[in-house]
Amino acid sequence: MTTASMSVAKNNPVTALRCRECGNEYPKAPVHVCEYCFGPLEIAYDYAAIGKVLTRTVIESRAPNMWRYAELLPLDAPPVVGTQTGMTPLVRADRLARRLGVRELWVKNDAVSHPTLSFKDRVVSVALSKAIEFGIKTVACASTGNLANATAAQAAAAGLPAVILIPFDLEPAKVLATSIYGARVVAVKGTYDDVNRLCSEIAGKYGWGFVNVNLRPFYAEGSKSFGYEIVEQLGWRCPAHIVVPMAGGSLVTKIGKAFGELDKLGLIATGSARKTKIHGAQAAGCAPIVDMVLENREQMKPVRTPTSIAKSLAIGNPADGFYARQTIIGSGGFAAKPDDDEIVAAMRLLAETEGIFTETAGGVTLGATMKLIASGKIGKDDGPIVVSVTGNGMKTQDPLVGKLPTPALIGPSLADFDKLEATISK
Numbered sequence: 001m002t003t004a005s006m007s008v009a010k011n012n013p014v015t016a017l018r019c020r021e022c023g024n025e026y027p028k029a030p031v032h033v034c035e036y037c038f039g040p041l042e043i044a045y046d047y048a049a050i051g052k053v054l055t056r057t058v059i060e061s062r063a064p065n066m067w068r069y070a071e072l073l074p075l076d077a078p079p080v081v082g083t084q085t086g087m088t089p090l091v092r093a094d095r096l097a098r099r100l101g102v103r104e105l106w107v108k109n110d111a112v113s114h115p116t117l118s119f120k121d122r123v124v125s126v127a128l129s130k131a132i133e134f135g136i137k138t139v140a141c142a143s144t145g146n147l148a149n150a151t152a153a154q155a156a157a158a159g160l161p162a163v164i165l166i167p168f169d170l171e172p173a174k175v176l177a178t179s180i181y182g183a184r185v186v187a188v189k190g191t192y193d194d195v196n197r198l199c200s201e202i203a204g205k206y207g208w209g210f211v212n213v214n215l216r217p218f219y220a221e222g223s224k225s226f227g228y229e230i231v232e233q234l235g236w237r238c239p240a241h242i243v244v245p246m247a248g249g250s251l252v253t254k255i256g257k258a259f260g261e262l263d264k265l266g267l268i269a270t271g272s273a274r275k276t277k278i279h280g281a282q283a284a285g286c287a288p289i290v291d292m293v294l295e296n297r298e299q300m301k302p303v304r305t306p307t308s309i310a311k312s313l314a315i316g317n318p319a320d321g322f323y324a325r326q327t328i329i330g331s332g333g334f335a336a337k338p339d340d341d342e343i344v345a346a347m348r349l350l351a352e353t354e355g356i357f358t359e360t361a362g363g364v365t366l367g368a369t370m371k372l373i374a375s376g377k378i379g380k381d382d383g384p385i386v387v388s389v390t391g392n393g394m395k396t397q398d399p400l401v402g403k404l405p406t407p408a409l410i411g412p413s414l415a416d417f418d419k420l421e422a423t424i425s426k
């Protein structure tokens with residue numbers, strides 16, 4: 001670790017875990033549900049203390065990774081895993097902007113996240129560093145794929161045994177990119193929601209640290225770094241719009257929290273976080289949160305059998321669905337749900353215009369962005385507009401098979417190549 005990143009987080013800024021519903025407080029421990037009302041627990045910070053140390057100059061002097069915002073992440077000591085994670089590129093996407101007819105478009109590119117090419121590296125860096133602080137000996141997760149990759153990789157790097165539970169029908173590349181790290185992978189005959197329910201029972205019985213169950217309050221905070229980085233990379237400005245893919249609904253709520261915290265700490269112009277419209281994206285084949293927004297409902301109707309190619313987003317009963325809707329509506333944002341053909345078309349458009357190969361989830365986000373522009377929810381002259389690309393296309397190639405041109409096959413001679421060129425120029 002660099003000297004710059006070692007100099008952070010000397011004063012522990014976390015005061016407690018606080019219930020989002022009744023406000024009851026709990027000491028820092030691997031717990032996630034309020035004993036009184038079953039509400040989810042959230043990390044509470046001492047913002048007055050953080051405000052005294054965390055300035056733009058301090059942040060900018062630190063190493064280019066997510067730990068430059070360490071005071072806003074819930075560790076008591078410097079991180080021990082994922083020390084290089086974060087600070088992925090924010091790419092100005094002018095060619096794509098011209099195709100969409102908008103003025104100022106950016107792509108936050110976590111397709112190149114270290115070490116496993118999705119934004120889940122951020123949440124796992126926090127969760128496993130915290131697990132080690134708690135003295136947890138075995139880590140685990142319920143995953144739609146990317147979390148499996150990130151947990152397995154970072155557990156290996158930390159020397160911790162990992163048990164990964166996944167739905168049986170995940171993309172082969174995501175299964176392989178989990179097993180390679182030596183993790184125990186268990187495929188469950190059921191949907192993600194079945195896997196998640198099972199994991200809650202296992203966590204209670206075996207005492208393992210499930211990153212997205214009993215460590216969830218700590219884990220989820222890692223997603224805030226995605227939001228902090230965008231603001232810093234835009235020159236300490238919040239975007240006018242951000243479009244965010246949703247599965248459990250945590251990332252979108254944490255981006256909202258991140259913008260609000262920067263505002264509270266005076267790191268951006270006062271009140272500017274409230275000007276960002278946060279939009280949610282899900283695939284048409286599994287869109288329980290988007291449907292709440294489109295149908296103006298507070299109650300979620302769980303999707304029993306997700307059918308989309310965007311398997312990483314296929315959570316039928318999202319844990320943070322209610323709060324995700326609140327974040328979206330509260331910001332003045334909206335939601336959209338492209339179908340599978342629109343997802344593939346958006347993946348191809350992003351690749352062909354910006355040279356960025358996203359997984360299906362990024363196709364969902366860009367497909368939703370296009371719908372929001374077409375319906376006027378995102379104005380063509382509004383700026384900056386940020387598209388959140390959270391995972392890498394090499395992991396979800398199956399939906400593209402048969403949809404792209406195949407290579408021309410020729411013999412190894414100039415004559416053969418000339419013949420090919422002649423057919424092309426005709």
Ligand SMILES: Cc1ncc(COP(=O)(O)O)c(C=O)c1O
Nearest residue numbers: 146247248249250251312390391
């Ligand atoms: C690539 C990708 N993007 C976005 C998400 C959504 O994250 P959340 O569950 O926090 O809504 C996931 C979740 O697995 C994901 O894998």
Ligand SMILES: [Zn+2]
Nearest residue numbers: 019022034037
């Ligand atoms: Zn409570």
